[in-house]
Amino acid sequence: MPKLAASLSWMFQEVELLERFQAAAEAGFRAVEIQAPYSEPAPLLAERACEAGLTVALINTPVALAAVPGKRCDFRRGIETTLEYAKSLDCSQIHCLAGRTDHPDAETTFIDNLRWAADRAAAQDARIMLEPLNTTDNPGYFLTGSAQARRIIEQVDRDNVRMQYDCYHMQIMEGNLTETIRTHLDVIGHVQISGVPGRHEPDPEQEINYPYVLSLIDELGYDGWVGCEYRPRESTLAGFEWARPYGIGRGPRDE
Numbered sequence: 001m002p003k004l005a006a007s008l009s010w011m012f013q014e015v016e017l018l019e020r021f022q023a024a025a026e027a028g029f030r031a032v033e034i035q036a037p038y039s040e041p042a043p044l045l046a047e048r049a050c051e052a053g054l055t056v057a058l059i060n061t062p063v064a065l066a067a068v069p070g071k072r073c074d075f076r077r078g079i080e081t082t083l084e085y086a087k088s089l090d091c092s093q094i095h096c097l098a099g100r101t102d103h104p105d106a107e108t109t110f111i112d113n114l115r116w117a118a119d120r121a122a123a124q125d126a127r128i129m130l131e132p133l134n135t136t137d138n139p140g141y142f143l144t145g146s147a148q149a150r151r152i153i154e155q156v157d158r159d160n161v162r163m164q165y166d167c168y169h170m171q172i173m174e175g176n177l178t179e180t181i182r183t184h185l186d187v188i189g190h191v192q193i194s195g196v197p198g199r200h201e202p203d204p205e206q207e208i209n210y211p212y213v214l215s216l217i218d219e220l221g222y223d224g225w226v227g228c229e230y231r232p233r234e235s236t237l238a239g240f241e242w243a244r245p246y247g248i249g250r251g252p253r254d255e
Contacts, residue, residue: 002214004246005031005057007192007229011236018048025052027237028248033058033192033227035095038081042088049089056091057225058129058164058190064097066117067110067142071099079117086126093190094121095129095164100140110142111155118158129190131164134172137199144173146180153187162189166229171196171208178216185220194230201230201239210242 006012006029012020017040024032032054037045049056063078065071082094096117098110118128130149133141143149149163165188167177174180181188193214194200196207204210214226232239240249 001246002218002226003031003224004029004243004248005033005055005225005227007033007035007227009033009035010229010231013232014235018044021048021052021054023236025054027240028243029054031055031057031225033225033229034089035060035229036062037085037089038062042085045085046088046090055225056089058093058095058227059085059089059091060095061097064099066096066113067098067106068101069103069105069109072109072113075113076116079120083120083124083126086121087124092126093129093164094126095131098130098141098143100138101142102140106142107152111152114152114156114161115158118156118161122158122160127160127162127189128158129162129164131166131192132169132173133166134169136172137169146170146174146184150184150187163187164190164192166192166194167202167208167210167213168192168194168196168199168229177208177213181213181217182220185217185222188222188224190224190227191217191222192227192229194228198233199231200233201242202228203242211245214246 006024008020012023037059061078061082065075121128132143132145132149135144153161193202195202202210243249
């Protein structure tokens with residue numbers, strides 16, 4: 001069965017960030033992502049995660065500059081901040097945002113910055129994640145495809161650099177999700193899901209048949225977290241019909 005993680009930056013917007021940990025735990029989640037944790041002190045977030053019994057599976061860097069030439073100092077300051085938060089939260093995965101650029105030196109810059117970040121992250125057993133984004137929602141973004149991400153991962157040549165495969169973005173950019181996942185599973189360290197179109201609940205009646213996709217990644221032996229990074233159509237709890245087969249939305253975990 002897939003291990004689902006709730007995105008606290010997208011879900012449970014009915015309450016403040018610090019209250020979302022308990023809300024996620026009561027809905028049945030055992031892990032969370034926090035794309036934007038920096039509005040609160042890291043020790044306080046860590047306390048709330050611990051109280052709720054949750055693993056923090058992923059956080060983002062505060063700046064999207066990894067592939068942008070001329071921004072090395074800003075990028076490195078962002079990584080240092082992210083590593084401090086990751087250490088407090090006992091979070092082992094950091095999404096390193098490439099940023100928007102069409103500069104001819106972007107790929108070289110990206111690779112150099114990723115090597116530096118990966119070496120820093122390795123000191124605390126953390127991984128650097130690369131996520132291709134779609135150009136409809138993110139015009140001008142540098143990293144836009146799974147093959148591109150794989151090529152960069154291979155050039156970076158660090159054991160702790162992996163692909164963050166977001167089915168929403170890759171359905172828009174590439175389609176053919178299941179074959180792409182099969183092809184790149186060896187470098188995929190984190191999966192994210194949401195419905196297409198709209199980025200709402202991953203409703204199987206939309207473009208992506210998520211029961212099939214999730215059963216496939218189980219069959220292939222993927223054992224990482226599957227992040228639910230979507231915008232609920234109504235209230236978060238009202239939209240969990242899709243997740244009930246996976247133990248989400250039934251109430252507190254001990255029921």
